[in-house]
Amino acid sequence: xxxxxxxxxxxxxxxxxxxRATSEPVxxxxxxxxxxxxxxxxxxxxxxxxVFTEALRKGFDTYITALVDPDALSAIKLTFIAALIAVPxxxxxxxxxxxxxTKFEFKGKSILITLIDLPFAVSPVIAGLIYVLIFGxxxxxxxxxxxxxxxxxxxxxxxxxxxxxxxxxxxARELIPLMQAQGKDEEEAGLVLGAxxxxxxxxxxxxxxxxxxxxxxxxTNARAMGEFGAVSVVSGHIRGMTNTLPLHxxxxxxxYNYAAAFAVASLLALLALVTLALKxxxxxxxxxxxxxxxxx
Amino acid sequence: xxxQKNILPxxxxxxxxxxxxxxLIVLIPLSAAFIKTTELSMPEFWEVITAPRVVASYKxxxxxxxxxxxxxxxxxxxxxxxxxxxxxxxxxxxxxIVDLPFALPTAVAGIALTAVxxxxxxxxxxxxxxxxxxxxxxxxxxxxxxxxxxxxxxRTVQPVLEDLEAETEEAAASLGANRWQxxxxxxxxxxxxALLTGFALAFARAIGEYGSVxxxxxxxxxxxxxxxxxxxTKLEQYDYAGATAVAVVMLxxxxxxxFAINGLxxxxxxxxxxxx
Numbered sequence: 001x002x003x004x005x006x007x008x009x010x011x012x013x014x015x016x017x018x019x020r021a022t023s024e025p026v027x028x029x030x031x032x033x034x035x036x037x038x039x040x041x042x043x044x045x046x047x048x049x050x051v052f053t054e055a056l057r058k059g060f061d062t063y064i065t066a067l068v069d070p071d072a073l074s075a076i077k078l079t080f081i082a083a084l085i086a087v088p089x090x091x092x093x094x095x096x097x098x099x100x101x102t103k104f105e106f107k108g109k110s111i112l113i114t115l116i117d118l119p120f121a122v123s124p125v126i127a128g129l130i131y132v133l134i135f136g137x138x139x140x141x142x143x144x145x146x147x148x149x150x151x152x153x154x155x156x157x158x159x160x161x162x163x164x165x166x167x168x169x170x171x172a173r174e175l176i177p178l179m180q181a182q183g184k185d186e187e188e189a190g191l192v193l194g195a196x197x198x199x200x201x202x203x204x205x206x207x208x209x210x211x212x213x214x215x216x217x218x219x220t221n222a223r224a225m226g227e228f229g230a231v232s233v234v235s236g237h238i239r240g241m242t243n244t245l246p247l248h249x250x251x252x253x254x255x256y257n258y259a260a261a262f263a264v265a266s267l268l269a270l271l272a273l274v275t276l277a278l279k280x281x282x283x284x285x286x287x288x289x290x291x292x293x294x295x296x
Numbered sequence: 297x298x299x300q301k302n303i304l305p306x307x308x309x310x311x312x313x314x315x316x317x318x319x320l321i322v323l324i325p326l327s328a329a330f331i332k333t334t335e336l337s338m339p340e341f342w343e344v345i346t347a348p349r350v351v352a353s354y355k356x357x358x359x360x361x362x363x364x365x366x367x368x369x370x371x372x373x374x375x376x377x378x379x380x381x382x383x384x385x386x387x388x389x390x391x392x393i394v395d396l397p398f399a400l401p402t403a404v405a406g407i408a409l410t411a412v413x414x415x416x417x418x419x420x421x422x423x424x425x426x427x428x429x430x431x432x433x434x435x436x437x438x439x440x441x442x443x444x445x446x447x448x449x450x451r452t453v454q455p456v457l458e459d460l461e462a463e464t465e466e467a468a469a470s471l472g473a474n475r476w477q478x479x480x481x482x483x484x485x486x487x488x489x490a491l492l493t494g495f496a497l498a499f500a501r502a503i504g505e506y507g508s509v510x511x512x513x514x515x516x517x518x519x520x521x522x523x524x525x526x527x528x529t530k531l532e533q534y535d536y537a538g539a540t541a542v543a544v545v546m547l548x549x550x551x552x553x554x555f556a557i558n559g560l561x562x563x564x565x566x567x568x569x570x571x572x
Contacts, residue, residue, distance in 0.1 A: 123504025226401025
């Protein structure tokens, strides 16, 4: 009996010794956790809570009125239109770029990867500016567009272009490392068994990276619906015409209509929260799949 | 000897489309900015980009971005450490919410931070009696830039901390190192490259930021006016060449940063694979 007790005691001592050697005293752990949580509270939780509190400050009726206002509704519509065009285009681009980059070797590949990242490095304001330089009245195609009565800047096409630019790299950036890790054995096996290129893409490659693909799409969508700087430059802020939701928030805020501004902002905050929830769900799925693969 | 032939189809189509789309959306429009500046003579260009109001905006943009990125380096490292090493209730929620600045539209962040940090806001009201004004001052710019850069350091440091082998820390302890020495000599060098990458990413993101800053900054010329706002102001005055000149300065700096970050990431990955 005493032998068991001794072993138990020594294993207990070992545990204590190990945790002391590779962890910190309890008070330091509490202190560090408290500092980190305070930082996150001041910078994340309090501002997030403020959006919803300010939105409901003047009551639920005012909140709803702000959301069903015709200008708000047309802003919601335009925001969806821009995202509905930008997301699929960047999705197709992301798949094509990832296919070329991960399945083939060619010169200048690392330059191409850096160039795909460029829009991340460009200020949104500059993203808007470059389209004004091309399609604006004084721009490269300005007079040609005026002659044909086509409006790009201060109109919907400009907003869509700016949205495409700022969300350009997301899908490609998600897919490239994933498809790199997958290799191309399965695709080559499919080819040997007689599958066409499109069949390989639809039945082998895309199912293998579906979660990464979905994550890329969700990020692209969140950014597309929330973009402010780039869209602000090209939109012209025409109420009920070229206002997206973030621009509508700005207009209401600058008119000191704070309750309405925060009401519309709360929609975008909800979108952000849904995005984070989906992201967490996808990460959970990926982790579960990884465990299943390991045990299989 | 012939190289091993790649038998997969679709190379020409996928690379062709990639380059076409990249040129159409990104490369040609960006080149427009550089071509537009040729309308200015060299002295004119120099005069625009070194005007006192513009120089003041560089100082604010780069200074506030630097301070914001430094705050994120310290607290982001701390947050990543706490998330990886310690257990506490609500940890999963905290881990998920760290990405909020990526997901929350910048205009929403801007008005929310302004509401919270203005003199009668939830946090601003506490700081006001201490004589600290945040909203409508350069401190407000720092707050906004800290917010939008927050996830970068956490998300670059977190995976490296998770990968760290417990054995090396145990070895250090058994050789007589105390916890602080183990951190400084073993852990910190291992996460250093990732920390620097996260810092650089947060800094680069902050430089171009517009939406979250303009609401809280107050936008006073020479005091709290950021460079992207200078570009907008010039555009609104139809000074396209002037706006583009300032934009080109920012673009060049951003590109240099992008290449530096790519180099850093390469270094950071090499450190990790070398360690494993």
